[in-house]
Ligand SMILES: Cc1cc2nc3c(=O)[nH]c(=O)nc-3n(C[C@H](O)[C@H](O)[C@H](O)COP(=O)(O)OP(=O)(O)OC[C@H]3O[C@@H](n4cnc5c(N)ncnc54)[C@H](O)[C@@H]3O)c2cc1C
């Protein structure tokens with residue numbers, strides 16, 4: 142039987158751009174170019190490697206996001222995923238992590254899966270909670286923050302490098318996995334891959350396709366509220382000296398003045 | 403006064419500093435009730451009492467060490483049911499965030515992660531967060547259910563505030579999911595004898611400019627002269643010069659020390675994301691145009707192989 146892998150990928154504003162908030166205190170997605178979250182490229186890469194090692198596997202990439210989020214799906218398809226699902230609905234604007242996990246879980250169930258692979262965190266929200274929430278919602282094991290992962294005979298194994306220890310983990314499929322940026326460099330799409338991606342199927346689903354109501358998602362349905370967002374005041378310009386043989390001593394003098402020595 | 407649950411991060415009964423900081427914040431919102439799980443749980447009580455815990459709910463079972471995350475969620479959920487708290491505070495470690503998220507979903511509550519401050523508000527606790535690589539500061543609330551909030555290390559001062567800290571056994575029934583992910587092996591991280599990166603008052607970091615694993619000894623000597631933790635940029639980690647556990651930045655640790663010293667680090671946005679909230683920032687870089695200099699309180703344009711040893715020597719002399 143074929144191994145059905147669903148990779149969740151997020152379309153995010155470029156971190157090197159000038160990111161800011163819109164008037165309704167949601168992330169402004171208009172002024173900064175978007176792209177496939179770099180941390181989700183690692184998830185796509187591990188899916189491709191797992192699929193290569195399996196007899197028969199199919200990789201579906203899934204995103205919940207605005208129209209432009211198709212770019213993220215296209216990138217993942219050009220890396221080698223087989224097909225894509227785009228959940229898009231105007232009512233999704235402003236959805237929080239709990240809501241996003243609801244939509245993703247519904248879509249994953251509808252698509253059918255043996256293995257879900259996510260990134261360690263999105264590069265905009267950086268919460269790193271969606272994979273755990275997916276496992277909770279789907280009622281399957283969570284095997285997260287892996288820097289090494291393999292799948293064999295219906296069992297997923299991996300290494301989780303935590304603060305206090307490095308742990309070896311194991312769970313039976315179906316399961317939700319997330320991988321870190323230590324899991325292995327993501328491949329670049331080849332020219333052939335980019336051409337092939339143009340012909341791969343991208344399905345669009347809206348809330349009604351997932352039997353979800355508008356009130357369950359979006360800014361209204363969010364269980365958290367942002368009351369204010371303020372640009373951090375620019376740091377006041379510091380003192381910069383050129384080392385002409387005494388740089389280390391000058392720095393020590395500064396640190397002593399600040400009572401660090 | 404309403405009770406506030408505080409999830410205790412401890413190693414065999416030794417309470418880690420971020421938990422003590424949480425007790426400081428919890429006291430702004432209510433009476434702290436601590437939840438300590440696993441081996442040594444009851445040994446945490448004295449430290450927790452000294453910092454304001456009125457009660458310490460404890461439970462030990464093999465499941466906490468043998469399976470990932472879910473047993474702890476089950477226990478915290480049992481504590482919520484027992485106490486009906488006004489809020490639940492969890493340290494913002496990778497595991498802490500996962501526990502908090504699953505708990506929030508189960509109890510029908512919103513979740514805020516990575517708060518850097520917390521105050522009482524008319525509509526419940528208000529959390530301050532630092533977002534977009536610390537370029538914005540937001541204030542947020544949980545608008546549904548019992549607020550579940552994870553708080554970053556170094557977000558509050560540890561304060562002594564003696565309280566009863568009465569130990570009570572927590573009744574926990576594990577869910578069917580609890581044993582889903584088995585921990586089949588564990589290699590504890592070797593202690594370096596230096597302070598914990600996220601908890602340290604001073605962090606000394608090296609980047610690509612350090613140019614080799616062996617040269618990190620320079621960074622370590624400087625760190626040791628100041629009693630500091632050692633950090634590294636991703637470039638240095640990817641090159642294999644320093645362990646990933648010491649990486650500072652978006653995909654590494656987020657630090658907020660009193661003093662951050664960057665040597666041979668350019669200051670890319672992903673690195674800044676993990677250190678920009680440091681109180682005082684110092685950089686040594688031979689390129690006067692390096693973006694890190696936009697952040698510094700004091701910068702030295704120069705070769706780190708000259709500046710760092712001289713600085714270390716001078717610190718030793720001054721400290722006597
Ligand atoms: C999704 C994603 C996540 C990332 N996460 C992180 C993260 O968590 N942490 C992180 O750090 N990076 C992260 N990065 C990488 C980041 O973009 C930068 O590539 C990285 O921070 C660069 O490290 P660096 O400053 O050491 O190296 P460089 O940018 O190469 O800078 C080296 C600096 O050293 C200086 N130098 C060289 N020799 C000397 C000398 N002898 N004396 C003094 N100065 C010298 C140079 O002038 C230069 O400024 C991430 C990137 C992505 C895409």
Ligand SMILES: Nc1ncnc2c1ncn2[C@@H]1O[C@H](COP(=O)(O)O)[C@@H](O)[C@H]1O
Nearest residue numbers: 149150205259260262263268269270271
């Ligand atoms: N809108 C989304 N669409 C698809 N996947 C998502 C979305 N948001 C989060 N994810 C997945 O969840 C991971 C963690 O995201 P987060 O919890 O938001 O930091 C990401 O790396 C993605 O794999």
